[in-house]
Amino acid sequence: MISNMKARLVLRARDEVGDDAFTEYVIWQVPEPLRGSGHLFKYRIAYIEDGVCVIRYDNEAGKGDHKHVGDLELAYTFRGLRQLFLDFDLDVEAWRRRT
Structure with missing residues (x-):
């Protein structure tokens, strides 16, 4: 069965982390997995520091x-949105500790 569902925005947010840093989240629910993914989300989450991602x-x-x-x-193994956020937060924390 082919779905007529269109992509649906789940989250678009930007959080200031410091004077010169922020995180940005954009997540869509899509009707079919993207080529190369096995789930129904299209996502981009980023940590930007001093204007550099x-x-x-x-x-x-x-x-x-x-x-x-x-x-x-x-490579990253997607295990759900909650785990995606947790893994991303851990990487951001590790990055901020090293600088």
């Missing part, structure tokens, strides 16, 4: 779920 989790079509930490791009 230093951590980003996303799942673009064809690439599937992955994350960027500094200059590294790493």
Whole structure:
């Protein structure tokens, strides 16, 4: 059965983390998994510091779920939105502690 459902915005938020840093969350529920992903979400969450995106989790079509930490791009296993937020928060905390 083909769904007629359109993508639905679940969350769009921006939180200030400090004078020069913020997090940004954009999550959509989609009718079918994106190519490379096995779930019904399209997401982009990022931590920006001094105008530079230093951590980003996303799942673009064809690439599937992955994350960027500094200059590294790493595979990411999506295990639900709650776990996505927890994993992202842990990476942000680790990044902020190292600088």
